[in-house]
Amino acid sequence: MDLLPAANVTSSALNAEQLRMQIIAQNIANANTTRTADGTPYRRQLIAFESVMDRAASSTETNQNRLLQSVSVEGIYDDPSAFKQIFNPDHPHADEQGMVALPNVDQAMEMVDLITASRAYEANLAVIRTSRQMAKQALSINY
Amino acid sequence: MWAAFMRGMIEGLYDRESYQMAKVLMDASLLRHQAVASNIANVETPGYQRVQLDPGFDQQLMNALESGNTQAMGNLNPQIMVDDRTPAVRPDGNNVQLADEMLAMNRNALEYEFLSRYMSKSFSKIKTAITGTVNNS
Numbered sequence: 001m002d003l004l005p006a007a008n009v010t011s012s013a014l015n016a017e018q019l020r021m022q023i024i025a026q027n028i029a030n031a032n033t034t035r036t037a038d039g040t041p042y043r044r045q046l047i048a049f050e051s052v053m054d055r056a057a058s059s060t061e062t063n064q065n066r067l068l069q070s071v072s073v074e075g076i077y078d079d080p081s082a083f084k085q086i087f088n089p090d091h092p093h094a095d096e097q098g099m100v101a102l103p104n105v106d107q108a109m110e111m112v113d114l115i116t117a118s119r120a121y122e123a124n125l126a127v128i129r130t131s132r133q134m135a136k137q138a139l140s141i142n143y
Numbered sequence: 144m145w146a147a148f149m150r151g152m153i154e155g156l157y158d159r160e161s162y163q164m165a166k167v168l169m170d171a172s173l174l175r176h177q178a179v180a181s182n183i184a185n186v187e188t189p190g191y192q193r194v195q196l197d198p199g200f201d202q203q204l205m206n207a208l209e210s211g212n213t214q215a216m217g218n219l220n221p222q223i224m225v226d227d228r229t230p231a232v233r234p235d236g237n238n239v240q241l242a243d244e245m246l247a248m249n250r251n252a253l254e255y256e257f258l259s260r261y262m263s264k265s266f267s268k269i270k271t272a273i274t275g276t277v278n279n280s
Contacts, residue, residue, distance in 0.1 A: 005176050009177070010183075067178075068194070068223070127179070131176065133252060138259055
């Protein structure tokens with residue numbers, strides 16, 4: 001029994017959304033990085049979520065709460081789509097034909113993802129606020 | 144002997160329909176909140192199927208209420224189950240609708256508030272009966 005109902009489920013989601021926002025920030029920051037450690041332009045990173053059974057709840061309460069699912073980050077992957085090629089012979093990283101490969105980051109896409117992530121974060125904050133309110137009400141039952 | 148007698152007396156105070164009902168409903172309300180929390184947490188998880196309070200719980204509660212057996216009412220055990228009836232509206236197979244969940248959460252929080260206040264009132268009534276004075280504090 002936890003004092004704050006479903007606190008670990010909600011906090012796992014907050015962590016996951018926060019990591020997602022960090023990945024988006026990284027993508028936007030590197031939108032023009034034409035060289036990384038392995039010599040290729042920066043590749044857009046994608047984050048994948050998965051739901052896992054809430055371990056704390058499933059071990060303490062045998063048949064209830066077993067279906068409550070926490071969120072965890074399943075992995076961070078490279079976006080396999082092609083790099084953008086632009087013609088810029090003056091660029092130090094241009095090839096013999098004068099083409100420069102730019103990262104496959106689409107600013108608009110990243111902004112949309114950022115808004116989605118922050119809305120999901122807000123929704124989870126609203127849940128934790130309600131949880132707190134409910135816990136307070138339960139504690140204020142007296143005669 | 145004395146302890147058993149006292150326990151019987153105290154339990155008698157709580158062996159009322161309305162008290163047992165509020166108790167079960169509060170448990171159900173808390174469980175519903177946890178289900179909503181899980182759904183909102185997984186709003187971005189591909190393939191997640193939303194969970195909800197057993198839809199048959201209302202019927203069980205009605206049956207227990209009609210039987211008038213407070214024991215049966217206290218033994219009701221609401222459960223969470225997977226909702227695989229609501230169709231997924233997104234291509235990733237996730238059937239959570241954020242607006243619906245937020246609405247359900249607020250409605251449920253209000254229900255919980257009502258029940259906790261009802262509980263407090265119910266206790267203060269018992270106290271009034273015991274002491275014979277109305278305590279407004």
